[in-house]
Amino acid sequence: MDATELLDIIRGGETSTMQLKQELDEDKVAAEMIAMSNSKERKLTDNAEIARLFQQSGSLLADEMEVYGTSIDDIDEWLFAEYFKREFKRSFREKGLTYEEALKAKRVTRGGKATLAGLLFFGREPQAVKPALTVKVVSFFGNSLSALQYRSKPEDLRGTIPELFKQGMMFLKSSLRHAQQGQGFNSIGILEISQIALEEILQNALLHRDYFKNAPIRILIFDNRVEIISPGKLPNNLTVDEVKYGNPLIRNNLMVAFGVNTLPFSGLGSGLRRSLELQPNIELVNDVKGEQFIVKIPRIEEIG
Numbered sequence: 147m148d149a150t151e152l153l154d155i156i157r158g159g160e161t162s163t164m165q166l167k168q169e170l171d172e173d174k175v176a177a178e179m180i181a182m183s184n185s186k187e188r189k190l191t192d193n194a195e196i197a198r199l200f201q202q203s204g205s206l207l208a209d210e211m212e213v214y215g216t217s218i219d220d221i222d223e224w225l226f227a228e229y230f231k232r233e234f235k236r237s238f239r240e241k242g243l244t245y246e247e248a249l250k251a252k253r254v255t256r257g258g259k260a261t262l263a264g265l266l267f268f269g270r271e272p273q274a275v276k277p278a279l280t281v282k283v284v285s286f287f288g289n290s291l292s293a294l295q296y297r298s299k300p301e302d303l304r305g306t307i308p309e310l311f312k313q314g315m316m317f318l319k320s321s322l323r324h325a326q327q328g329q330g331f332n333s334i335g336i337l338e339i340s341q342i343a344l345e346e347i348l349q350n351a352l353l354h355r356d357y358f359k360n361a362p363i364r365i366l367i368f369d370n371r372v373e374i375i376s377p378g379k380l381p382n383n384l385t386v387d388e389v390k391y392g393n394p395l396i397r398n399n400l401m402v403a404f405g406v407n408t409l410p411f412s413g414l415g416s417g418l419r420r421s422l423e424l425q426p427n428i429e430l431v432n433d434v435k436g437e438q439f440i441v442k443i444p445r446i447e448e449i450g
Contacts, residue, residue: 208357209266209398212259216275220260221249225306226268233407253400262357263400266307267408273304278360281310285321285367297321302362307352307401308408314348314365315341321367325446338446339372343425346417347441349409351376353401359437372443379434386430389418 223245230238230248238248249255254264266272266279273280280302287295298321303313324335337344351363356378364375380389381397396402418441422428431440 207399209263209400210253210256210261212256213262213265213275214259216260216265217258218246218249218255218260220265220270220275221254221268222270226252226254229268229404229407261400263398263404266401267404269306272306278362279357280304280362281314281365282362283314283317283365287369289368289370291366297367307405310363311345311348311352311409315345317365318344318348318367318372322372323446339443340421340424343421343428343443344372345410346421347374347428347443349405350417351439351441353405353409354397355439356381356437357398368445370445370447372445374441374443376439377437378439379437380432380439384432386432389430390422391419 226249227237227245230252234241238245241248243251246255249264252264253261254268255261260269262276265275269275282302283298283300284296285298286293287297298317300317303310303317305313318339319337319341323338325338348365351374355363355376359377361377363377364373366373366375378397380386418430421441425443427444429442429444431442433440
């Protein structure tokens, strides 16, 4: 049963026959959607919620969906050509493909429109089409999110995924202390939090967040900690303990494929585990009710 058929069943209200029950016995996600659509207490009417349930079943992938209102003109040809050459060691023309054929082959476009992953990695102005898919960054005085004073609050970060990663790391490195940790006076200070851990966590947020949620990633710096908050809880009933031990939380396969050749990213599903090895005091919070995943990293307390 595909997504279209199931939506037709739910919207048509024909959800209580024995024949339908037999069809759904092997499809737990479909069964959950049917049950929710019949519930008197809670109707399944939110399109994003329906989409996320399809995503769990593998029937619908946010990063491979066409972005309406876009066209091939929204893709930066130079960015894509450089990516293609990096992956295949030859240009798409040397591979015998036209530009349009190469875009389609790499799923950057589909049906004449940019896919979400294509737009976010190779788009000319991704936020002109998807304005909520930014990164909000704030450095606060104190340790409370409700604080009214901040040290630094730049404009929201905009651009492609590689550009967001670069800007996010620049904000983190410029806002955190570079401390003397045993090295000589003439040496450059060492970042108070492992840079590799920060890179892994930020990449994880950019690549594995829930793109059905129309919300930004947030990087929040407090006096005693850093928080990197991704829209969407852990997918497919994954737990924090499972993630800690290297179980991959891949939600956006196409995004991950593009990230392997554009970010310092291994694609092996071990980023958070590597971060914990380098920075063991990291706290992972799967906020199910708030539909978000939070990584909290304690800072070195400033003496005096």
